[in-house]
Amino acid sequence: MGIEFFPSKNLVHCSSAILSANKFIRKLNGGSQSNLVQANDSKYYVVKMMENPQGSNVLANESLGAAVARAVGLPVADSKGIYLSDTFIDSFPALWFESPAGRRRPNKGVHFGSLFIGQPSGPQRPNEYISPSRVDNIANRQDFLGMYILDVWANHQDTRQAVFCRSSDGTQKAFFIDHGHMFGGPEWMFQDRPGVAFHLEKNIYADLWNEDQVASWISHFQVVIPSALSYANVAMQSQWYKGKVDELIGRLTERLCRLPELVRADVDDCWHLIKTRTINERLRLPDSGILDFGTSDGRGTNLRDPSVA
Ligand SMILES: Nc1ncnc2c1ncn2[C@@H]1O[C@H](COP(=O)(O)OP(=O)(O)OP(=O)(O)O)[C@@H](O)[C@H]1O
Ligand SMILES: [Mg+2]
Known part of the structure; x- marks a missing residue:
């Protein structure tokens, strides 16, 4: 069983239960420097963190965009709030932001998670490219x-x-x-x-x-x-x-x-x-x-x- 990095109190809940990240898998491509993590529901999520280099409202856009697309019936990943604790952030420095000025530590809190479509490895790994x-x-x-x-x-x-x-x-x-x-x-x-x-x-x-x-x-x-x-x-x-x-x-x-x-x-x-x-x-x-x-x-x-x- 994985260690749970989850605070016992003072959580602000969003639309549905907030999960906690248990395992860092890898950093992903892209300007927001998102990370693939496994959460305490055992599923994999692409986590976009607050204060990422893309700008102030990116997480709100992710959340609103996915919610509206889902509501009209377009296929999008489920979204969740994912809590990253200080212990988790300190345990996996590879998830920190990187910039020419050096590495920047993200803050603990509820970040945005997009449920990974398919599997992170093996034959069910999704493709982003289509010929x-x-x-x-x-x-x-x-x-x-x-x-x-x-x-x-x-x-x-x-x-x-x-x-x-x-x-x-x-x-x-x-x-x-x-x-x-x-x-x-x-x-x-x-x-x-x-x-x-x-x-x-x-x-x-x-x-x-x-x-x-x-x-x-x-x-x-x-x-x-x-x-x-x-x-x-x-x-x-x-x-x-x-x-x-x-x-x-x-x-x-x-x-x-x-x-x-x-x-x-x-x-x-x-x-x-x-x-x-x-x-x-x-x-x-x-x-x-x-x-x-x-x-x-x-x-x-x-x-x-x-x-x-
Ligand atoms: N729900 C998901 N399921 C599977 N893979 C995903 C999912 N969300 C994101 N990814 C993968 O993670 C990568 C980074 O995600 P995303 O494009 O949202 O990040 P970004 O930092 O905004 O990138 P960009 O520089 O393109 O704006 C994507 O290119 C895709 O490969
Ligand atoms: Mg992108």
Whole structure:
């Protein structure tokens, strides 16, 4: 049995039971320097810590983004508050933040945990990369249209990430991850950047556009999101944001009313590039994994590691 690093009192509970991290597994790729840990429910979680280098509201964005996506029926990992104690943090210095100025110790407290999709090792380990020739093998490829519309509403400022899990029938199921740059990004600074929130593998979107389905996603969002937002807001840890959350909710509510026009504007600016690019990709870069889609700050020009985590 593992040692439990859990305080006996003074815990602020969020939406559901808060877990404690028992075992450090490894540090993960990415700007927030998240860590894979095993918690006291024996499951594995990707933990994004407070005060991580990405900015003030990243944990709130993760929490709100996952809650809203889940409420509208899009596949996302379960989220939990994960307590990291002083003993745990001191026992595993590899989880500390690293910067050119040196290592920085995270503080104890309730951090954000995303339930690891699949298994951290072995055949059930998920993939983050999907080759252009394999996109038709994604069983729930349609969900990328819904997620695109959700990301337009949420003014997502980063490329859309997903992990793909192999099913027994040979297909892959996509789960959306990394919501830290939704809601105008870590500082809640809304700005129009059409097309920024596409997944790096644009072939996923080939032939997905369908006016009826778009209209149906939008009206579904307009019904479900208001209550999902207020529930998620009430349940969220207050130390996960520094911005004015009521202003954010007001802005998001207003964007929900304008969602048909927001989607139209985004689509007019960028969706045609999907088709062009898709044809080009099929002709020129099969299976390379390298996509340069010219997002304005270059976030979308990464070469993603084909292996996950
Ligand atoms: N729920 C999950 N299940 C499986 N793997 C996950 C999950 N969440 C994150 N990961 C893995 O951990 C990595 C880091 O997560 P994430 O992308 O959220 O971190 P980040 O620091 O925000 O990265 P970025 O620099 O892309 O913004 C991902 O690339 C993915 O491989
Ligand atoms: Mg990421």
